[in-house]
Amino acid sequence: MHDHDHQAVPSDPALRVKALESLLVEKGLVDPAALDVLVDTLEHKVGPRNGARVVARAWVDPAYKKRLLADAPSAIAELGYTSGQGEHMLVLENGPKVHNLVVCTLCSCYPWPVLGLPPVWYKSAAYRSRAVIDPRGVLREFGTQVQEDVEVHVWDSTAELRYIVLPERPAGTENLNEDELAALVTRDAMVGVSRVPPPGEKV
Ligand code: FE
Numbered sequence: 001m002h003d004h005d006h007q008a009v010p011s012d013p014a015l016r017v018k019a020l021e022s023l024l025v026e027k028g029l030v031d032p033a034a035l036d037v038l039v040d041t042l043e044h045k046v047g048p049r050n051g052a053r054v055v056a057r058a059w060v061d062p063a064y065k066k067r068l069l070a071d072a073p074s075a076i077a078e079l080g081y082t083s084g085q086g087e088h089m090l091v092l093e094n095g096p097k098v099h100n101l102v103v104c105t106l107c108s109c110y111p112w113p114v115l116g117l118p119p120v121w122y123k124s125a126a127y128r129s130r131a132v133i134d135p136r137g138v139l140r141e142f143g144t145q146v147q148e149d150v151e152v153h154v155w156d157s158t159a160e161l162r163y164i165v166l167p168e169r170p171a172g173t174e175n176l177n178e179d180e181l182a183a184l185v186t187r188d189a190m191v192g193v194s195r196v197p198p199p200g201e202k203v
Contacts (some may be wrong), residue, residue, distance in 0.1 A: 045126035051114035056182035086113035
């Protein structure tokens with residue numbers, strides 16, 4: 001039995017990336033060491049687990065939450081998350097009567113330090129247009145029911161300002177510690193297409 005294949009040649013996109021990288025390095029346009037740092041950052045240092053830690057901290061520490069809402073980049077940097085594409089971030093707090101939804105109608109602006117790279121659906125033309133035209137319909141498709149008396153606010157990200165949703169802390173989490181809370185927080189909840197499910201409930 002094999003658990004690997006024997007194809008020695010890398011896939012087409014991998015080859016194209018390699019060719020492009022070699023060319024850029026050869027022409028002196030990029031420094032290979034800088035590329036290594038960038039790839040390492042995207043693979044290991046940024047991603048939605050960072051955002052989940054920020055959310056959990058805000059849930060357990062009211063003073064931190066206050067700082068986060070007032071100055072997100074600084075409060076997020078307190079936890080050590082300081083990569084690029086997050087110089088200007090704003091945290092939007094969900095509540096019983098307000099649900100925030102984030103989109104980038106123009107392209108795919110996204111808060112890298114806390115969420116990493118955007119998922120394919122976030123970049124799709126369908127999401128980018130429909131999140132604005134029919135946010136409740138989009139939410140329903142993500143399995144998120146928002147009552148009629150809850151206001152839905154749609155926020156259009158730009159390269160200058162990127163948004164993160166601070167989801168509501170689910171019921172039944174009173175006895176959980178910060179790590180356990182962070183484990184509940186999903187990427188989709190921080191984009192605002194879903195809620196954080198109570199413990200034990202499948203997303
Ligand atoms: Fe964009």
